[in-house]
Ligand SMILES: Nc1ncnc2c1ncn2[C@@H]1O[C@H](COP(=O)(O)OP(=O)(O)O)[C@@H](O)[C@H]1O
């Protein structure tokens with residue numbers, strides 16, 4: 001049911017190649033475990049063009065990392081059950097062979113991880129690791145690759161790159177390490193860059209610098225970027241589109257300005273309400289989302305958000321029993337909630353927005 | 357770095373002095389406290405029917421009546437600078453390093469150790485090569501195919517390997533391969549490599565395999581545990597995200613990190629083993645350091661036992677220093693200092 005809803009809602013037929021650069025259709029990634037089936041991603045669809053940035057936002061455990069690893073083909077096939085379609089520049093990846101996807105990894109699509117310290121090998125120098133990444137996809141000598149690595153390090157703003165190239169990851173500061181990680185990810189000119197919480201592990205002061213860097217480089221490389229974060233504030237300035245994830249599903253999806261200006265889902269309201277704001281006191285905050293994110297083994301019935309939703313009682317029991325479809329509330333703006341469209345506009349304008 | 361090496365060598369020397377003191381106390385002071393006199397000690401050198409004159413001569417020559425502290429000093433000096441033993445007019449020279457004389461045949465201890473070292477080294481080198489190759493590769497495959505038939509078979513065998521004593525596996529392999537099928541020679545057939553390399557290897561196949569079985573089992577378990585850890589690390593995911601082939605991910609990134617503790621333990625195992633693989637040598641009748649030690653203990657040949665002990669301690673200390681240095685080479689995060 002959700003399957004039909006999400007694909008038809010996005011106006012897709014679900015067959016054939018896509019005109020979009022990246023087109024994810026009804027992606028499902030489930031993990032059979034001893035405790036039960038973990039439905040980490042459950043019917044996710046979105047599109048992304050070159051040069052554009054998609055922000056995927058949601059609390060921890062909502063399936064963001066599983067989604068990004070799924071696109072890169074980094075889940076063990078015996079471990080995860082994956083269905084749906086991932087079209088990247090006209091090539092479908094879910095059904096592609098592991099070797100085909102491997103050849104795209106690092107070259108056509110690359111990834112930046114959350115913790116640059118644990119994500120780099122402690123026994124190899126920064127340079128060695130970038131050189132390795134470059135030489136996987138480029139048949140060049142070590143000397144040429146080394147020169148390229150130094151260029152890349154300079155480009156991401158590392159001072160004295162010709163010296164620092166021989167440093168080990170532990171000899172870099174956190175921000176510099178993330179820069180090096182970015183240099184490595186961009187070394188083969190990827191057309192799709194996925195940054196999974198790239199600033200979460202960093203000091204507040206360097207977070208903005210790293211974000212700026214990613215965006216600058218995006219312009220240079222004209223790549224498509226997926227920026228994953230649990231903090232709406234991070235994507236506010238940088239994303240063209242925003243996808244809000246909850247319990248492995250997309251609950252709201254649309255252009256970034258629209259999501260901030262006219263959000264149509266109670267969970268998004270909650271995320272907006274818990275964004276840190278300089279001009280307000282924390283105690284004044286309207287909608288701190290109460291409770292904890294759901295376990296993806298036992299997702300609550302109906303709308304997965306209902307145990308935490310202040311408006312669940314207004315739908316005559318449908319919130320508890322029926323999974324809401326992701327429907328187009330305005331052109332290009334989708335939300336999955338049983339509340340009537342006008343009722344949501346009314347609640348947003350009168351109850352939520354004034355207190356944000 | 358160099359300062360660190362010098363400091364480590366210095367502490368190594370101190371450690372060896374402590375070991376020498378401890379062994380000296382155990383072998384020479386404790387018997388005295390238990391009532392042995394210099395006479396009883398000296399009479400050991402003389403043989404079955406000691407005459408008082410002969411005993412006296414030995415006592416004088418070896419200075420067994422001297423205070424213990426003087427004797428210890430002479431013992432240490434002998435090791436670093438050799439000793440001269442005077443008996444009447446003729447002087448016997450005991451070359452550096454002098455560990456004294458065997459009770460049994462009054463032959464210097466050191467040359468006897470040097471006689472036995474090649475045997476033990478041959479045994480250790482071959483077995484180490486086998487167990488490293490077998491243990492590490494079985495461990496890696498087991499970790500990668502965790503829960504598979506191979507993993508369970510490998511780990512059950514490894515459990516047998518670590519729990520079965522060498523004299524048991526050794527005797528079984530002798531019974532099967534040498535007495536029943538007559539493929540390999542029985543015990544006591546060691547041929548030096550300088551005489552005939554083919555026969556040398558042939559005579560060592562069973563001891564190598566027996567010893568390697570025990571250690572390969574330990575190394576397989578260790579490697580498997582290490583690989584299970586490292587293959588879950590974030591940097592493995594990064595390596596895959598770069599598009600690296602799985603084979604290179606496993607060896608260059610996974611195994612490289614899992615190898616650190618294995619190298620450490622390997623160094624110590626090898627150092628210890630150069631002091632004699634007592635059980636294996638005894639089981640297969642190999643005339644190595646371990647066999648020498650066992651025979652010496654059986655015959656209460658104190659100087660030999662003492663020599664083997666000091667020699668083993670020496671290798672262990674050296675191995676420790678080498679391992680610590682290697683550690684810094686393997687893991688760039690380790691700072692020596
Ligand atoms: N390999 C796996 N096996 C089973 N469950 C998994 C696996 N990987 C992730 N999960 C589960 O999927 C859910 C979503 O995880 P994740 O995508 O990492 O969330 P986040 O949005 O914080 O990135 C979590 O509940 C996690 O426990």
Ligand code: SF4
Pocket residue numbers: 265266267303304305306307309310311312315318319324336337338339
């Ligand atoms: S469907 Fe019901 S529970 Fe879910 S967000 Fe809408 S009102 Fe809340």
Ligand SMILES: [Mg+2]
Pocket residue numbers: 061064065066196197
């Ligand atoms: Mg995550």
